[in-house]
Amino acid sequence: MQDLIDELLQYLRGVWLKRRFILIATWIICPIGFMYVSTLPNQYSSSARVFADTRSMLKPLLRGLAIQSDSTQELALIVRTIKTKENIEKIARASDADLLTTTDAEYNRLLSKIRSGIRISGGGRSKMYNISFKGDDPRLARKIVQGTIDVFIENTLGEKRLGTDQAQRFLDEQIAEYEQRLIADERKLADFRRDNAQYMVNNQGSYFRALENAKDRLEQAELDLRETETELDAAQKQLSGEVDYAMEDLSSIRTDYDARIASLQVRLDQLLVRFTEQHPEVQETQKRLNSLLEQKRVFLTGRSGGLGMDGNPILQELKATVNRLTASVAAKKVRLERYQEQVTEFQSKLDYVPEIEAQMTGLNRTYSITKDKYYQLLSRKESAVMSEKVEQSTEAISFRVLNPPSLRLNPAGPPRLSMLIGVLLSSIGVGIALSVVFSLLSPVITSPKALTKATGLPIYGVVTATENSGLQLWEKRKTRIFIAANVALLLVFAAFAAINSKPQWHDLIFVQGLGAL
Known part of the structure; x- marks a missing residue:
């Protein structure tokens, strides 16, 4: 740290010894700069x-x-x-x-x-x-x-x-432009649909979905046909000779025998509560009941002038059922054939459908995009x-x-005082820089330490200048000249600063005066 301070002091002594360059720089730069700043036009x-x-x-x-x-x-x-x-x-x-x-x-x-x-x-x-x-x-x-x-x-x-x-x-x-494109897309879509109408499926999604739906309808039709045929077969068996099965249902037909049969059944139930089946009164009641049931059967089967088989409502209903089921089977066979034809037709065109659907999807996509853009543009x-x-x-x-725009007759610039200060400080800086440069080019020993550092020899004593030698007097005179020159420069700066701070003085001296010259 001490060495750094000593070196800095050495530079300062060198600048002081070369201080004449500061005077030269300031007295050359400042007058020129002060005049230039003062002659700048008012703003x-x-x-x-x-x-x-x-x-x-x-x-x-x-x-x-x-x-x-x-x-x-x-x-x-x-x-x-x-x-x-x-x-x-x-x-x-x-x-x-x-x-x-x-x-x-x-x-x-x-x-x-x-x-x-x-x-x-x-x-x-x-x-x-x-x-x-x-x-x-x-x-x-x-x-x-x-x-x-x-x-x-x-x-x-x-x-x-x-x-x-x-x-x-x-x-x-x-x-x-989009209207023309929309018309062209609609025309392409209509032409494509017309040319490929046989591959088009309305409201059923894709072609494969339509094929699956047709297969489902065919399967359902086959199941319905089998169920109807089973019902028809059962009805035909009942009608063709299974009389016992038919007669089981004759009890459901109401005749004049029903009231007496019901009365005897009630009487028989009451007797069975009191007596056993071997009781004579029970056996007599059972015979009378069986006789009435036989009479009813004979009456219903046509014997003794009864209804007969042709007049049996159950048999008539069976015939009607057979006729209805026969017609239903025929209709369902026709529907089954139609569904089979549809499935066959769908399967025959299956190789061409993917390409047709891909083209149709592309046309629809292009048409949808164009239509959306068209309506967006209209909006x-x-x-x-x-x-x-x-x-x-x-x-x-x-x-x-x-x-509103103002009219200001007093100048708003340039900032001459700041510029004058800048010129002064710049000139001093230039002078110091010149002093440092020349002190480095022609160094001067200013202390015993500097001499020891430069020569490497020890210093045993220092001889100072006496008044008789005239060196001290010369140094004092140079110092007084330096101070006086700087004081004079500051006075010049103050004069320029005072003149430029007053617009009327500035205009009188630098505008009118220099203009007259």
Whole structure:
């Protein structure tokens, strides 16, 4: 750490010994810099504040019906493009600044000056924009700010109208194109269906699903036919000779014998409760009951002038059942044959169906996509038309100039005091840098330690300069000259700073005085 301090002190002593370069640099750079800063033309500023109101009662009412653009993004885009050549030319014409030029070079310089002098800040959520301009003429600066406001508002409204017109033209072109494509797809689909009608299955899903359904119907028809044939066979057996089976059901027919039979059955039940089956009265009652049952049977089977087999309701019902089942079997056989033909027809076309269905699926997909896009474009077209009507009835963005462009006759710049201080500090820095460089190029031993370090020899004593030698007097004189020169430089700086801090003094000396010279 001590070595670092010693080395730093060595540099400082070298700078002090070469301090004349500081005077040379400051007295060369400062006067030139002070004069340059003082002769810079005055800059006059004009500013205005504009508020962009994007609130509208129609926005919440028309949400989902009309196209609503983002006003914030539109304003941000206009701000970013306000300094294009076309807009700068509009501002120059609006402020009559173009009348001050006579050649193309002057006109281009004017456009560059306007572009670099315009400042637009603010915006964002506040929608408050500050527009300012700095120039040589205060009145021209105000005109340029006003022209910028006019171009800003005009571009915002014009871009919105232009965007609406372009959107509608684009939608019209796309609707016409998709309409032609939709008609072509419909024609292709109709032609394909007509050419392949034999492979088409209506409302049954795919062809394979239709085949499975036909097989299911065929299987169900076969089962129904077998069930009906079984029922017919049973009915025919009953009708052809199984009289005993038929006679079992004769008891269900009501005759005049039924009341007496029922009475005897009740009497027999009562006797059996009191007596056994061998009791004479029980046996007598049983004989009478059997006799009545035989008489009823004879009556029903046609003997003794009864109903007979032909008049038996059960047999008549059996005949009707046989006839009905025979007709049902014939009908179901016809239906079974039809189902078998359908299954055979489906199976015969099975090799061509996958390709036909794939083509049909592709055509339907293309047609569905085209139709969806077409209806979406129509919906967007209606939204665009409604949006245009909304824009015609009310403005989406309204501008209010809160602070009109100001006319400031006092110069707003350049910041001469800061520039003067910068010139002074820069000259001192250059002088110190020169002193360090020359002290390194021609080093001077300023201490015993430095001599020991440079030679490697020990120092046993130091001889100081006496007053008779004149060295001390010369060093004092150089110090006084350095201090006086710096004091004089500071006085010059103070004079320039005082003159430039007063606009009237500056104009009197550097504008009118130098202009007269």
